[in-house]
Amino acid sequence: MKKNLINQMDEDSDPGNWGEDESYQNHPVFSGSPDKIPSQEEFERLESALQKTTLMTGMTIHDILNKISVIYGYQALIGRQMPNHGDFRRHYEIMMEAVDCIRQYAEFNRFYLGQGIPPSTWLSLSRLVQESVVGISHENVDLVINIGNVEIYADELMKKVFVNLIENALSHGEKVSKIQIGFSENDEGAIILIEDDGCGIPAENKCRIFEYGFGNHTGMGLFFSRRVLNLFGFSIRETGQEGCGARFEIRVPLDRYRC
Numbered sequence: 001m002k003k004n005l006i007n008q009m010d011e012d013s014d015p016g017n018w019g020e021d022e023s024y025q026n027h028p029v030f031s032g033s034p035d036k037i038p039s040q041e042e043f044e045r046l047e048s049a050l051q052k053t054t055l056m057t058g059m060t061i062h063d064i065l066n067k068i069s070v071i072y073g074y075q076a077l078i079g080r081q082m083p084n085h086g087d088f089r090r091h092y093e094i095m096m097e098a099v100d101c102i103r104q105y106a107e108f109n110r111f112y113l114g115q116g117i118p119p120s121t122w123l124s125l126s127r128l129v130q131e132s133v134v135g136i137s138h139e140n141v142d143l144v145i146n147i148g149n150v151e152i153y154a155d156e157l158m159k160k161v162f163v164n165l166i167e168n169a170l171s172h173g174e175k176v177s178k179i180q181i182g183f184s185e186n187d188e189g190a191i192i193l194i195e196d197d198g199c200g201i202p203a204e205n206k207c208r209i210f211e212y213g214f215g216n217h218t219g220m221g222l223f224f225s226r227r228v229l230n231l232f233g234f235s236i237r238e239t240g241q242e243g244c245g246a247r248f249e250i251r252v253p254l255d256r257y258r259c
Contacts, residue, residue, distance in 0.1 A: 057109065064106045071099055094137070101135045108159070118155045120232065122258070125150040125192070129181055132162035141176055147183040147192070153256045154232045161228050164221040165194045165248055173198020173246065190257050192250040200242040209238060232256065 075096060082089060125147050133143060143166075152158070162181075169179050176198035184191050201209060208214045210226045229236050233256055240247035 061106045061110045068099060068103050097137050104135050120153050120155050122151045122153055125152050128158050129162055132159045136166055138170060142178045144180045150183055151258050152252060157228055161225045164225045168221055169196040169198060169246060175199055189254045190252040195245055195247040197245045200240050200245050201238060202242050206238055
């Protein structure tokens with residue numbers, strides 16, 4: 001990736017887009033003053049809520065994996081009885097690919113919960129990206145990865161960010177034929193770039209795409225991604241042009257990556 005890649009940023013974009021998204025503050029999970037010191041009672045209530053949420057999440061993952069096992073049990077039976085019809089079989093395969101993705105997501109969450117609160121550590125950016133694309137169907141879309149031998153200071157949750165950004169391009173890009181993931185440096189740090197050649201994002205939506213609930217699907221993918229990046233000290237903004245494709249730039253501080 002060329003050194004001047006980061007200089008292609010849209011000069012008209014709002015510099016404030018690098019900062020944290022404030023839209024989450026109206027959501028009950030994230031509400032409250034950051035300057036207020038919680039009382040002991042509030043700490044205990046938060047700890048109890050965290051334990052209940054973790055337990056419920058673990059139980060839900062367990063139930064999801066059990067139901068997926070049932071689907072796999074019928075998979076071979078249905079496959080043998082399926083009529084030899086190309087389109088029908090292809091639709092069935094797409095459905096099973098989605099089931100495989102659900103299983104992978106559930107197993108990742110079970111693994112992540114099992115780590116307690118995983119500490120950040122130095123991780124290969126190339127490995128994170130490569131493992132992120134496993135299970136994502138991108139038929140007829142070229143995925144070009146050019147990030148070199150770089151490590152970032154984060155944890156495995158970064159893979160979910162890459163999954164969200166890639167799936168966002170595939171779901172909303174409409175005419176996407178190529179997705180590129182690159183890396184470059186400047187005086188302030190580094191940029192991880194995820195861009196596509198799809199329809200792009202309308203200018204009036206650029207300031208809202210990271211809001212909770214905004215979008216055509218769940219409205220959680222980009223919101224979640226920005227929150228995760230903030231936890232690692234990273235930031236993200238979108239600088240593409242409508243009609244030319246979406247362009248997401250993740251800014252990594254100098255002390256959070258090494259080559």
